Amino acid sequence: MNFINELIRQITTYATIYSLLTIGIIIGGKTGVFNIAGDGIMLVAASVSFIVSYLSNNWLYGFLFGILIGSVFGLLFSFIHEYFKVNQFILGLCIIILGTGLSDFIYNLIIGVRLSNPISPEVPIIYIPFISKIPILSGFLNQNPIVYFMYIITFISWWFYYKTRIGLETRGIGENPKAMDVVGINVTLRRYISTIIGASLIGLAGAYLPLIITRTYSPGIDGGRGTMAIGIAIFASWKPQRAIIGGFLFATIEVIVYQLQIISKTIPYQFILMIPFISILIIMLLFRRKIEYPSSIGNPYNRE
């Protein structure tokens, strides 16, 4: 029982990264902006937030700076995309390289090379009275504040997109921006806001890595998760409530493989790691009529 509880706790810790990233990508995608630059944004957010929290010895500042960096990149992305109508994917590729460079550059500039890796301040775990004693549920809940934040943001984004009028309009922008413009909605502004909010969640996921998972920064800390999340977003049909399921699925595979590596070196666990990616492609191939896309995704919006 204890073992299962520990496993669930670990999976939840990892699932938070994927869920936050995926929701970040989905929020942008709902208005038609496909943000493939997740890796770049995450890396910069990771390095800056680690430096800030290490120097100030306060984990909260780290997360706030992660969000800030994310939103700055979101602004940059949406400005270049909306103003110059540059292709989103080209821009995404450039920002990945920019982020890779910027993150390690900032880290080397401020922290430099040390003999022992600096360690970030510890993030407290929040216990809810009574619930923290229930065996299985406690694995999901006795966690750091960001996990709770992830649950809340999943709920809020589901509520926003499917229960409110503004959310419906915002979804409409992804489907048909011209029609929404005719109705009198400021399409460009909505796209800016969505991209910035989405990117700030990606930044938060970036900050999560050095502050909670590794407790220290190293180059390439994201391990390609920013691109994996694109797969989860598609797997989730661009629905925030399904993003969390996809996040847990990926995290489960990651944790189980990690455990397998510890148990035995001869099991070809690499093939297990391939499963999610191959299954995304197979799911897309089999259910291609059921997977929904915001129809305007990938296109810049031109008024004329």
Added chain:
Amino acid sequence: MIHKSKLNQINISLSPLHDILIILIAIIISIIFFSILIALLNYNVTRALLTLIETSFGSFFGFRSTIIKMIPLTFLAYAFAIPSMVRFFNIGGYGQMMFGATIITIIAFLFESYNISSYILIPLLLFIGFCSGGLFATIASFLKIKGDIDPIISTIMLNFVSLEFLYFITQNPLFADPIAGHPTTRPLPTNSLLGNWYGIPYSIIILFISIIFIFYFVRKSKIGYEILATGFNINAAEKFGINIKRAIMWSFFIGGGLAGLAGTLEIININGRLISGFASTNGAQYGLFGALTALIVGGVSPLAIPIAAFFMSVLLVGANALQRTMGLSVYVVFILQAIMVINIVVIRTIFNKRR
């Protein structure tokens, strides 16, 4: 759906003079930005810029490392540029490169006990490397044709598949080097290795042959013409009886094949063994740099892509020297390159809109 999106910013046909002008403007803007950044950090700007450019030409060692970086970069730029002729992004250059390299490593070890002449084995390995990279990329085009999955997504997913396959081979007890600290195979048998001429690897000859082949393929062959027509207007091409499915398949096969060839050459000529992480330089994937290089050029030009790749490698080699001599992080050059490419794309879009 994504496939309806107008990805028309990849191949914008401007006159060559315009293009050179755009690239020059972009380089100047990004160098100004870079200089400001360096100056703000209290480094000597002129010395940094000189180091960045001069390292490749100052010493033979610098020139050699530039060539070594330039060869895979050119191949991967073509791997991005050729599928972009039919307006699809191939981000899987990274995966195709690793897949080709992994397959030829297995083949080379299979023939280990037979004593085959290098003159037979090496062309065989190059051929297999090309085909395996190409077939791996063809999966993406197949998924596009059959399942309408955008190649951006499928190539990203396939990159991860290829990466895990590489880890599987490098950690497999049959091939792994037990002494090495990180996943690496044993050195390849000597009859599968290409030599070098005073330090310049022979793979540059294969690069030249490939460029001639690409030129012939794009400009003169029937399939090249079909690819061009499909990219120009897919509906018109279909109406005129061009087999667009075949055009898409071939563009991915050739593009992926060139990436596979790059991986093969990297193994048999530079590293001599399969090392995990061989497909990256200075900490970022060759595939991404290849895409950036192709974006600088903005088309499949037999002459411009090698020049752009050489320029990018000069910067990468210069960045290493920058760290050695001035203590400035290697990664500063990524910022320079990314800003440069963003500038080029933005300026090109503006020019295109005006006309």
